[in-house]
Amino acid sequence: MIGACLWLLAALTPINALTLYTPTSTVTTITITPTQAATANPPVWTGHAAYDPTVLTPPAPPSPPVTHVDVPIPADPVGAGFQLSIPQHGNFLGFSIELSVATAVLGKNAGKLEPAFLNYLVNIKNRARAGPIIRVGGNTQDSSSLSLTPFADGLAVEKIKQGPTVTSTPIINYSEDLLYLMANITSLVGTDWFLGLPFNSTSISTHDAALVAKTALSVLGPKLRALSLGNEPDLYAGHEERSSDYTLQSYLGEFTQVKTDVLSSISNQALLAGPSICCSVQGFDIGDILSAGWLISNAPSLSYVTVQRYPYNNCGVNGKVVDPQAIFQSYLSHTGPQSLTSLYLDASTAAQALGKPIVMQEMNTASCGGFPGVSDSFGAALWMADWSLQLAWANFSAALMHVGGQNVYYNVSGGEEGHGVARWWQSTVAVTIADLLTPLSPSPPPASSKTGNGWTTGSVYYSTLVVAEALGSANTSQVIDLFGSSNTSSLNPAYIIYEGGIPVRAVLFNYVSDPTGASDYTAAIHINGSTIGDHVSVRYLRSQHISEHNNITWAGQTLGPDFQGDGRLYGTVDTQQVACSNGACNVVVPAPSIALVFLTDTSLNESTPIPDAVATFRTSIIGHGSATVDPKALETSNGSKGGMLGTSGGKHNKSGAGRTRAGPVVAALAASLLLSTML
Ligand SMILES: *[C@@H]1O[C@H](CO)[C@@H](O)[C@H](O)[C@H]1NC(C)=O
Ligand SMILES: *[C@@H]1O[C@H](CO)[C@@H](O)[C@H](O)[C@H]1NC(C)=O
Ligand SMILES: *[C@@H]1O[C@H](CO)[C@@H](O)[C@H](O)[C@H]1NC(C)=O
Ligand SMILES: *[C@@H]1O[C@H](CO)[C@@H](O)[C@H](O)[C@H]1NC(C)=O
Ligand SMILES: *[C@@H]1O[C@H](CO)[C@@H](O)[C@H](O)[C@H]1NC(C)=O
Ligand SMILES: *[C@@H]1O[C@H](CO)[C@@H](O)[C@H](O)[C@H]1NC(C)=O
Ligand SMILES: *[C@@H]1O[C@H](CO)[C@@H](O)[C@H](O)[C@H]1NC(C)=O
Ligand SMILES: *[C@@H]1O[C@H](CO)[C@@H](O)[C@H](O)[C@H]1NC(C)=O
Ligand SMILES: *[C@@H]1O[C@H](CO)[C@@H](O)[C@H](O)[C@H]1NC(C)=O
Ligand SMILES: *[C@@H]1O[C@H](CO)[C@@H](O)[C@H](O)[C@H]1NC(C)=O
Numbered sequence: 001m002i003g004a005c006l007w008l009l010a011a012l013t014p015i016n017a018l019t020l021y022t023p024t025s026t027v028t029t030i031t032i033t034p035t036q037a038a039t040a041n042p043p044v045w046t047g048h049a050a051y052d053p054t055v056l057t058p059p060a061p062p063s064p065p066v067t068h069v070d071v072p073i074p075a076d077p078v079g080a081g082f083q084l085s086i087p088q089h090g091n092f093l094g095f096s097i098e099l100s101v102a103t104a105v106l107g108k109n110a111g112k113l114e115p116a117f118l119n120y121l122v123n124i125k126n127r128a129r130a131g132p133i134i135r136v137g138g139n140t141q142d143s144s145s146l147s148l149t150p151f152a153d154g155l156a157v158e159k160i161k162q163g164p165t166v167t168s169t170p171i172i173n174y175s176e177d178l179l180y181l182m183a184n185i186t187s188l189v190g191t192d193w194f195l196g197l198p199f200n201s202t203s204i205s206t207h208d209a210a211l212v213a214k215t216a217l218s219v220l221g222p223k224l225r226a227l228s229l230g231n232e233p234d235l236y237a238g239h240e241e242r243s244s245d246y247t248l249q250s251y252l253g254e255f256t257q258v259k260t261d262v263l264s265s266i267s268n269q270a271l272l273a274g275p276s277i278c279c280s281v282q283g284f285d286i287g288d289i290l291s292a293g294w295l296i297s298n299a300p301s302l303s304y305v306t307v308q309r310y311p312y313n314n315c316g317v318n319g320k321v322v323d324p325q326a327i328f329q330s331y332l333s334h335t336g337p338q339s340l341t342s343l344y345l346d347a348s349t350a351a352q353a354l355g356k357p358i359v360m361q362e363m364n365t366a367s368c369g370g371f372p373g374v375s376d377s378f379g380a381a382l383w384m385a386d387w388s389l390q391l392a393w394a395n396f397s398a399a400l401m402h403v404g405g406q407n408v409y410y411n412v413s414g415g416e417e418g419h420g421v422a423r424w425w426q427s428t429v430a431v432t433i434a435d436l437l438t439p440l441s442p443s444p445p446p447a448s449s450k451t452g453n454g455w456t457t458g459s460v461y462y463s464t465l466v467v468a469e470a471l472g473s474a475n476t477s478q479v480i481d482l483f484g485s486s487n488t489s490s491l492n493p494a495y496i497i498y499e500g501g502i503p504v505r506a507v508l509f510n511y512v513s514d515p516t517g518a519s520d521y522t523a524a525i526h527i528n529g530s531t532i533g534d535h536v537s538v539r540y541l542r543s544q545h546i547s548e549h550n551n552i553t554w555a556g557q558t559l560g561p562d563f564q565g566d567g568r569l570y571g572t573v574d575t576q577q578v579a580c581s582n583g584a585c586n587v588v589v590p591a592p593s594i595a596l597v598f599l600t601d602t603s604l605n606e607s608t609p610i611p612d613a614v615a616t617f618r619t620s621i622i623g624h625g626s627a628t629v630d631p632k633a634l635e636t637s638n639g640s641k642g643g644m645l646g647t648s649g650g651k652h653n654k655s656g657a658g659r660t661r662a663g664p665v666v667a668a669l670a671a672s673l674l675l676s677t678m679l
C-alpha cells in the first residue's frame with residue numbers, strides 16, 4: 001500500500017521538484033502493513049519499532065464499577081492541609097531529543113526545517129502562549145563534538161563512528177548549523193532550549209565542552225536555558241563510559257574540572273545544569289548527591305537542577321525480556337506517577353531552598369525503545385499527563401519527554417528511545433523558512449490526503465496538549481493532588497489548579513477501560529466553603545480503549561492516523577458546557593478518558609488558542625525545491641544497527657541539500673520574521 005503511495009506522491013509533485021534517490025536506483029519494496037488486529041497468533045512485526053502495531057489486552061474493569069466520585073474542591077487548599085505547588089507555566093511538558101536524531105526531528109540543517117514538527121510545537125505554544133521547551137542531548141551528547149567546519153553533505157549532524165558493538169552509543173559530530181537550526185526554530189515558535197555538553201575531564205585539554213558552551217550561547221542567547229553537564233553519570237561505570245571504579249567522588253571531581261573550563265569560556269556564570277542522574281544507583285542516587293554537597297557547592301553555577309527517569313527499561317539486560325502485557329497495568333493508575341515523583345521530593349525542596357528550579361530533563365514510559373503496545377497506547381497518554389501534573393505538584397518546573405529514533409530495537413540499548421512523542425515516518429522532507437512563510441492554504445484532513453507521507457503521532461504527544469491547557473497561559477497556576485483527601489482512587493485521580501488562590505480547573509482521570517460505558521463515572525464537583533458558577537466547561541482526552549494507538553481525540557480533534565499526520569489538529573474543537581445546580585456540577589468521566597473541567601470562563605479563555613494565533617505550517621509543499629525523499633525511510637526493516645534514519649551520510653542527494661549558513665542571533669531573527677503574521 002505504501003509503495004503505491006510513494007508513486008502517488010511522485011505523481012502529485014512536479015517531477016522536477018522531487019528528487020528520489022535510491023542507492024540501487026530502484027524503488028524499494030514497501031511492506032508496512034499497520035493492521036490493528038490483535039489475534040491469537042499475531043504476525044511478527046519486522047518494521048521500525050515506532051510503528052509496531054501490537055495492541056495489548058486492557059485490564060478488566062473493577063467490579064462493581066465506580067460510577068460516582070465526589071470531588072470536593074477546597075476553597076483554601078493550604079488551610080485544608082494540601083500542598084500547593086509553586087506557580088507553573090503551560091509549557092511545562094516539553095520534549096527531549098536525542099542528539100543523534102536531532103536532524104531527523106528538527107530538520108536537516110538551519111535552512112531546512114521540518115514543518116510538521118513545527119506544527120507539533122505550535123499546538124503547545126498556542127495553548128501555553130509561551131514557546132515549548134526542548135532539550136537536545138542524551139546518551140549521545142557525552143561523546144559528541146562540535147565542528148566549526150561545515151559538513152560537505154549539508155547535514156548539521158553526522159554520526160562519525162559506531163562503538164565496538166552494534167549496540168554502542170554512536171559518536172556524534174555536529175556543526176554549528178545545528179545551533180542555527182535551533183535558533184531558527186525559536187524564531188518561528190519561540191522554543192527555549194537545554195543543550196547537552198560533552199562531559200569528560202580527559203578532554204579538557206581540547207576544551208570540547210567549553211567550545212560548545214561558548215558557541216551555543218552566542219547563537220541562542222537568552223533562549224538557551226541551560227547547558228547540561230553530564231548525562232546519567234550514575235551509569236558511566238556500568239555503561240563502560242568510564243572505568244569500572246568511577247564513583248560519585250570521581251564525578252564530583254570531574255564536574256568541578258569541566259565546570260571550571262566551561263565557565264572560563266562564557267560570561268553567564270549561572271547557566272549549567274546537572275546532575276542528570278537517572279537510575280537510583282546505590283551510592284550515586286539523588287540523596288547521595290545532596291549529601292555529598294554537590295548542590296550547595298555548585299548552586300552558584302547552575303540555572304537548573306536536572307534529573308532523568310524511566311520507570312522501566314526494555315534493554316533486555318542479562319537476557320531478561322519484559323512481556324509488555326505483564327507490565328501494562330502498572331501504567332494504568334496514579335500509583336506509578338506518585339512513586340516516581342516521590343523519589344525527588346527532597347531534591348525538589350533542596351533546590352527550591354537554593355532558588356534553583358528542578359527539571360525532569362528526560363523521561364518516557366521505558367528506556368531502550370519503550371514497550372510495544374504500552375508506550376504507544378492511550379493508557380500511556382493518561383499516565384504521561386498524570387506524571388507531568390504530579391511533577392508540577394512536586395514543584396518541578398518542566399518535564400521533557402524523550403524522543404528517539406524510529407530505529408530502535410525493543411531489547412537492545414542503542415542510546416535512543418522509540419515509542420516516543422511524535423513517531424515520525426517520513427522526516428527527510430524539509431523546507432526552507434521562506435517556503436514556510438508562504439500563506440497557508442486550506443488543506444484536506446490527513447485521512448483524505450492519503451499521501452502516506454506524514455508523521456505518526458505517539459499517543460503521549462496528546463498529553464502535552466492536556467497539560468498545556470490544564471496549566472494554561474497565566475503563569476500563575478498552582479496544583480494540588482486531591483488524592484487521598486476525597487474518595488478519588490488510584491484509578492480515578494484528580495488534580496485541581498488554582499490561580500491567584502481561586503480554583504480554576506479540575507483534571508479528572510478515568511484509567512478504567514470499559515467501552516460498554518458501565519465504568520464511566522460521574523464526578524460531583526463542588527467547592528467546599530464557596531460557591532461555584534452556574535456552569536463549567538469540559539474538554540476530553542478520549543479513546544475507545546486504553547490500548548488504542550491512533551484513534552485518539554483531544555477536545556474532539558485528532559492528529560490523525562499513522563503515517564498521515566502533519567502536526568496539525570483536525571476536526572472541530574468540542575468544548576462541552578455542563579450546567580450546575582445546588583452548588584454542584586456533575587461531569588461524566590468516560591472509561592477511559594481525562595476530563596479537563598474549566599471552572600470559570602476566564603480559565604477556559606486562558607487555555608484556548610487566540611483565534612489569530614492558530615496559524616500552522618503547511619506541509620503540502622512536500623517535495624518542493626531540493627527536498628529529497630529517501631526510500632530507505634519508506635522501507636520496513638529489522639532495526640537500524642544503531643543508525644540514524646535520515647541523518648547518516650551518503651543516503652542523501654548531497655548536491656540537492658542546499659546548505660546555507662547565516663549567523664544572526666535569535667533576537668535578530670525574530671525581528672526579521674514578522675512573527676505576528678505567523679503565530
Ligand atoms: C464517593 O462518594 C460517593 C458519595 O459521596 C459515593 O457514592 C461513591 O461510591 C464514592 N466512590 C468511591 C470510589 O468510593
Ligand atoms: C471543607 O471546609 C471545612 C470548613 O472550612 C474544613 O474544615 C474542611 O477541612 C474542608 N474540607 C476539604 C476537603 O477541603
Ligand atoms: C534562518 O532563517 C533565516 C530567516 O529566514 C534565514 O535568513 C537564514 O538563512 C536561516 N539560517 C540558515 C542558516 O539557513
Ligand atoms: C572519556 O575519556 C576517556 C579517556 O580518553 C575515554 O576512554 C572514554 O571513552 C571517554 N568517554 C566518553 C564518554 O567520551
Ligand atoms: C568533525 O567533522 C569535521 C568536519 O568534517 C572534521 O574536521 C572533524 O575532524 C570531525 N571531528 C571528529 C572528531 O571526527
Ligand atoms: C512546593 O512548594 C511550596 C512552596 O514552597 C510548598 O509549600 C509545597 O509544600 C511544596 N510541595 C511539595 C510537594 O513539596
Ligand atoms: C531481542 O529479544 C528477542 C527475544 O528474546 C531475541 O530473539 C532477539 O535476538 C533479541 N534481539 C537482539 C538484537 O538482541
Ligand atoms: C508567561 O511566561 C512566558 C515565559 O515562559 C512569557 O513568555 C509569557 O509572556 C508569560 N505570560 C504571561 C501572561 O505573563
Ligand atoms: C474511533 O473512535 C470513535 C469513538 O471514540 C469511534 O466512534 C470510531 O468508530 C473509531 N474509529 C475507528 C476507525 O476505529
Ligand atoms: C473570552 O474571550 C473572548 C474572545 O476571545 C471574549 O469575547 C470573552 O469575553 C472572554 N470571556 C471571558 C470570561 O474572559
Ligand SMILES: *[C@@H]1O[C@H](CO)[C@@H](O)[C@H](O)[C@H]1NC(C)=O
Pocket residue numbers: 046636637638
Ligand atoms: C526481518 O527479519 C525477518 C526474520 O528474521 C526476516 O524474515 C525478514 O526478511 C527481515 N526483513 C528485513 C526487511 O530485513
Ligand SMILES: *[C@@H]1O[C@H](CO)[C@@H](O)[C@H](O)[C@H]1NC(C)=O
Pocket residue numbers: 019020021626653654655656
Ligand atoms: C541530486 O540533485 C541534483 C539537483 O536536483 C540532480 O541534478 C542530481 O541528478 C541528483 N542526484 C541524484 C543521485 O539523484
